[in-house]
Amino acid sequence: MEKIEVIFYIEALSNEKKLLERAIEATVESLKGEKSIEVKDISVGDILEDEEEELLKYSGVIEARIVGSFRDVALAALRYSPAVVEVLRPGKMEISARELMEILGDVAVFMANLMEKFGGLAIYPKLDDLPEPKIGYSRDEIEAMIVEDRQILYRFVAEVYDKDEETARVNMAKALSYEGCRINKLTVQKAPNDDKKLLLAAEVLSDFETLFQLMAKYVPVALSIIEPEVIDVTAGELQNALTDISGFAQELITRPLKKQLMDRANTTFRLNP
Amino acid sequence: MREALYWEPLEGGKVRCKLCPLNCIISEGKRGSCRVRKNIGGKLYTLNYGKVSAIGADPVEKKPLFHFWPGSCALSISSVGCNMHCRHCQNWEISQADESFPYLHDMTPEMVVAIAKRYGCESIAYTYNEPVIWYEFVLDTAKLARKEGIYNLLITNGYINEEPFRELAPYIDAMNIDIKAFSDEFYMKIARVPSAEPSRRTAVIAKKDFGIHVELTYLIIPTLNDSEEEIRAFARWVVEELGDDTPVHFSRFFPHYQLTHLPPTPLETIEMAYRVAREEGLKFVYIGNVPGHPGENTYCPRCGKPLIVRWGFKITEYNITDDGRCKYCGEMIPIAGKHAKKRYGAEWW
Structure with a gap:
């Protein structure tokens, strides 16, 4: 697969300046020791102090220029969870459906491990206000979506939880529609040997970025990309997909700290000036 | 949702x-x-209907609205999102966020109006982030507030299409419209929208077609919108299109968000803008973000005596009669409402 060149902007925050310096040093060393990706250049910005901030006073940014296969760069994005990923080249690339499935498989496994520790990501606003989306499209409609709108047709199976199969079916249809998918087929059934767990099987169409988001959020146990066989991706789409998955990883990893921050914000009060 | x-x-x-x-x-x-x-x-x-990121009772002067019920209290509420992406936004944490912002509270229009009444606020200000993109909630709340005798204040960039604005305008009593600059280039490069015209059009429609009390804010950012020619052109447009009695606030910029490399606006620049606007014929020009500056005060356009003396958002002297005239020379002063004498003993900040 064609190599891609990106810049990771990795942000580090801490309440202790020394700790932050050490963490930045360790991250730089880790980047230098990477075997799967080539780290061409690393620069570290000055540590800034925000006096108004009580808990995470100090911040620093590492800028790393990285070259590697999309798969390796995606895994590095999950490990280092940069705040932003900038794709420098190529402007466009082609990925076969098989290669993309492998990359998405890696993403799903990585995210599943994180979710086991920190909880899930598929959280939605109240879905009651949404109408039930259309399910099922004609072959002509599907072809038009693939050719004209550059949509990808894929099937996946994921574990979901709800009070019963019908409620799960309605909620999942709305959730997938909310994510930006068009649903061709969708079914929910009880998981064997587990009363609480349900299995969702869906055949949907979405763009490249939504496919990545979905795989990272739902960590499906099975995925199959049906069409097209070769997927054209732009630098912008790559950039969004990489930034999204690294954002998801960061969201989970920093969840305990955020909870602490939220608790603090919700329990401190000031007298009216 | x-x-x-x-x-x-x-x-x-x-x-x-x-x-x-x-x-x-x-x-x-x-x-x-x-x-x-x-x-x-x-x-x-x-996605942000009823999602409130901040709520608080502010002096109306903080909006800034200097000619609308001076000294009154505005229940200020905000949500998340903005149709502009200004590089200098001081509220970027909410304006550039979406409904996943962690500190959102769910509220209904009824709750907002009830809180305004409970705390004795004369008005509700839709502010902090852009209220235009909170349109449905603002419309519902404004209708209810109007029924309850509470004024509605829109603190906005004015970047809204005419049709939706005409639906909302009948419920709005006062607006402060942020005119970011007087060039399309600034709007394109700094606010990241295609043109300046819609904001100006909104101001004209609000004042001329609906009789809404309109004040304008122009934040002066060093090197970007601080030339004398640009400020003169802006002031001339205000006089011609909105009238010379339109209050204009020139605010001092402090480094924020993506423009932290720029210095705060020098005081001389703000004072230059004040002078230029007065030269062009504007009667009520103010200097903002410089507490204690004499440019915070309202002066009588005829006798020049100070009518409303302010320190920050606090009124320390009020020399306008109950029928809206200068206490010294009798000149009619365009103030909507009366001095709502503050029940707050303390300083606001």
Whole structure:
């Protein structure tokens, strides 16, 4: 697969300046020791102090220029969870459906491990206000979506939880529609040997970025990309997909700290000036 | 979350949002530039309806509105999102966020109005982030507030299409419109929208067609919109299109967000703007973000005596009669409402 060149902007925050310096040093060393990706250049910005901030006073940014296969760069994005990923080249690339499935498989496994520790990501606003989306499209409609709108047709199976199969079916249809998918087929059934767990099987169409988001959020146990066989991706789409998955990883990893921050914000009060 | 107002379906499940002049064409599953209006299943939904990021009772002077019920209290509420992406935004944490912002509270229009009444606020100000992209909630709340005798204040960039604005305007009593600069280039490069014209058009419609009390704010940013020619052109436009009695606030810039490399606006620049605007014929020009500056005061355009003396947001002297005239020379002063004498003993800040 064609190599891609990106810049990771990795942000580090801490309440202790020394700790932050050490963490930045360790991250730089880790980047230098990477075997799967080539780290061409690393620069570290000055540590800034925000006096108004009580808990995470100090911040620093590492800028790393990285070259590697999309798969390796995606895994590095999950490990280092940069705040932003900038794709420098190529402007466009082609990925076969098989290669993309492998990359998405890696993403799903990585995210599943994180979710086991920190909880899930598929959280939605109240879905009651949404109408039930259309399910099922004609072959002509599907072809038009693939050719004209550059949509990808894929099937996946994921574990979901709800009070019963019908409620799960309605909620999942709305959730997938909310994510930006068009649903061709969708079914929910009880998981064997587990009363609480349900299995969702869906055949949907979405763009490249939504496919990545979905795989990272739902960590499906099975995925199959049906069409097209070769997927054209732009630098912008790559950039969004990489930034999204690294954002998801960061969201989970920093969840305990955020909870602490939220608790603090919700329990401190000031007298009216 | 609820279905948005002002949109139309397009081919292939896309929609066009018609709320603001960006007229975003949004594919299924995607959001508009404001981040809070999303195409779900071929319909446009507003994701920030009833999502309140900040709520507090402010002096109306903080909006800034200097000629509308001076000394009164405005219950200020905000949500998340903005149709502009100003590089200097001082509220970027909420303006550039979406409904996943962690500190949002769910509120109904009834709750907002009840809180305003409970705390004795004369008005509700839709402020801090852009209220235009909170349109449906602002409209519902403004209608209810009007029924309850509470004024509605819109603190906005004015970047809204004419049709939705004409639906909202009858419920709005006062507006402060942020005129970012007087050039399209600034709007394109700094606010990241195509043109300056819609904000100016909104100001004219508000004042001329609906009789809304309009004040303008112009934040002066060093090197970007601080030339004498630009400020003169702006002041001339205000005089010609809105009238010489329109209050104009020139605010001092402090480094924020993506413009932290720029220095705060020198005081001389702000004072130059004040002088230029007065030269062009504006009667009520103010200097903002410089507490204690004499440019915070209202002076009588005829006798020049100080009519409302302020320190920051606090009124320390009020020399306008109950029938709205200068206490010294009898000149009529365009103030909407009366001095609402503050029940707060303490300083605001």
